[in-house]
Amino acid sequence: MKFQARHQPLDDEPERNVLELEPGNNFEQALHDLAGFSRVWLVWWFHRNEGWRPHVMPPRGPAKRRGVFATRSPHRPNPLGLTPVQLIEIKGRKLILGACDLVEGTPVFDIKPYIPAYDAFPAAKAGWIDEVDVAMETPAEYHVVFATLAENQAAWLQQEWRIDFRPRLVELLARDPTPHRTRRITSRRGTASFVIGCGAWRAVFDLNERAVTVQSLEPGYPQRFLNDPVRAEGLPDREAQLAFLQRWPEMPR
Ligand SMILES: C[S@@+](CC[C@H](N)C(=O)[O-])C[C@H]1O[C@@H](n2cnc3c(N)ncnc32)[C@H](O)[C@@H]1O
Structure with a gap:
């Protein structure tokens, strides 16, 4: 099929x-x-x-x-x-x-x-x-673009794992990318960047007035946790997150 x-x-x-x-x-x-x-x-x-x-x-x-x-x-x-x-x-x-x-x-x-x-x-x-649907009728206020690394990572996830959270990410960031607990947006410690949680994944982004640049994607869980069969049981996209860490070993974990 x-x-x-x-x-x-x-x-x-x-x-x-x-x-x-x-x-x-x-x-x-x-x-x-x-x-x-x-x-x-x-x-x-x-x-x-x-x-x-x-x-x-x-x-x-x-x-x-x-x-x-x-x-x-x-x-x-x-x-x-x-x-x-x-x-x-x-x-x-x-x-x-x-x-x-x-x-x-x-x-x-x-x-x-x-x-x-x-x-x-x-x-x-x-x-x-x-x-x-009603909430979506309010117009988006921020413009979101993907840097090359983030674009490559998103394409890899789509091709290899059929995972594509770009639409959701853009939807969330275009509406309001400012730090917020329930929107799962925090500042990245020691940098001028921000991190947003998106399902089992995270995205690192920069904010410049009304422009949002997604710099990179990351698994939402550390490798130690993903490798633990008991704690990670049933975790969404666990295999894909482990494969991602193999593919981009330099990413934080
Ligand atoms: C949101 S679900 C909806 C499926 C169906 N329309 C439903 O309502 O039950 C669709 C997603 O399931 C995932 N998917 C498709 N086939 C799959 C499979 N054989 N095993 C696991 N996930 C699958 C893909 O990521 C796809 O985007």
Whole structure:
């Protein structure tokens, strides 16, 4: 299976993905009558994740932890993903799909037709997501850019680990990059820089009037902690943080 992961799939992207069903199970027949549906639900396994926590930090909105069941976080007690994707075409045992938020090789448990009359409730309330959307309507006041090192580190995380917290980082810094406990922004001791916590990661940035320059990224936890299997159990992005420290050993830990 070839998938590009995003937080939630966006329809206006020209992306194509292939979901190939296993041979020898009469799955060709099981796909009969599905071609007329423009969208299907995929039920799948966050197979790359281990462990979970009751509170997680969603990529949207202020740096605030939410109950995992109030989020679409991949770190869940039963790591099941649910995605409505565009069904472009069916070729034998292959489904050609539009934009997906699954990484390549993700095991898919089931396919179900998306039925707008049953599955869509556009007027339904969306709790804290609605609140974040309202807050986002206020215009951003700071301009955020990435220095070369930060840009390279973000690209590496995206390519190697499918981790991309840039949108969240820019969203937070563009609104207010000044030190604040709940926004997890502090001054970096002994320097003129600042550090912001963003999920399991941190970013070091400089502030010059209304201009924010993200200088570098860092794991949110020290190597000692990451290497401790008991304390670090279920920690989000633990493997990726360890790999990051191997790749950029000169970074603080
Ligand atoms: C925010 S989750 C939402 C998934 C699904 N739409 C849902 O609501 O259950 C999407 C993210 O899960 C991660 N992901 C995708 N496939 C994965 C896998 N097989 N194992 C672990 N994480 C995965 C990617 O980082 C992707 O951006």
